[in-house]
Amino acid sequence: MSKEVPSALVVYESLFDNTAQVAQAIVRGLQRAGFEAHSVPVTSLASTGPVQVDLLLLGAPTHAFSLSRPGTRADAVRQGAPSDRAKIGAREWISSISPDRFGTTLAAVFDTRVAKVRRLPLAAGVTAARLLHRRGFRLLRKPVAFLVDGTRGPLVPGEEERAERWGRMLAAACLAELDHAA
Numbered sequence: 001m002s003k004e005v006p007s008a009l010v011v012y013e014s015l016f017d018n019t020a021q022v023a024q025a026i027v028r029g030l031q032r033a034g035f036e037a038h039s040v041p042v043t044s045l046a047s048t049g050p051v052q053v054d055l056l057l058l059g060a061p062t063h064a065f066s067l068s069r070p071g072t073r074a075d076a077v078r079q080g081a082p083s084d085r086a087k088i089g090a091r092e093w094i095s096s097i098s099p100d101r102f103g104t105t106l107a108a109v110f111d112t113r114v115a116k117v118r119r120l121p122l123a124a125g126v127t128a129a130r131l132l133h134r135r136g137f138r139l140l141r142k143p144v145a146f147l148v149d150g151t152r153g154p155l156v157p158g159e160e161e162r163a164e165r166w167g168r169m170l171a172a173a174c175l176a177e178l179d180h181a182a
């Protein structure tokens, strides 16, 4: 463990704020489990230096069955998303990071997607997990999907509570890993 209190950073991409709300709920769950935890948008993390945490989480909206690309983010802006949220996405950010920058290889991934297509296996989380693995991270759990009602949201009722529970569960899984490694 990097210090006495275990810590986690939740990095998210969010065009319409739904993934941001899920990220905040996960942070609450981590904090209730005793973690020092913060969430930060990928757009403001691009240029910061090293951060030491025990667990890195990444969340992103599903765009065209995958992580967003500049073209799909431009589409979201045309549908009303603020343009400053479109300047960088999780895909580009992952390609710029390595475990060294966070002091951990442990990672977890979540995505948001519309409720009616939730069973599609191809979504942002699967892609993010694959790309993070390539960068040298180890996924603590399989990617998890949180559901929105439509492109702009809102989150389906109960999803924030589920995200909070997922945060608590991940905290426990992370602590078990850290104990095991000690």
Ligand SMILES: Cc1cc2nc3c(=O)[nH]c(=O)nc-3n(C[C@H](O)[C@H](O)[C@H](O)COP(=O)(O)O)c2cc1C
Binding pocket: 013, 014, 015, 016, 017, 018, 019, 020, 061, 062, 063, 064, 065, 066, 072, 073, 075, 076, 079, 112, 113, 114, 115, 117, 118, 148, 150, 151, 152, 153
């Ligand atoms: C260009 C574009 C493509 C999308 N493609 C998909 C898709 O393939 N599957 C899906 O479930 N949702 C899709 N969506 C809906 C997004 O997943 C939804 O907007 C997102 O989860 C909302 O999260 P956010 O508010 O954090 O951006 C798409 C949205 C946009 C703008």
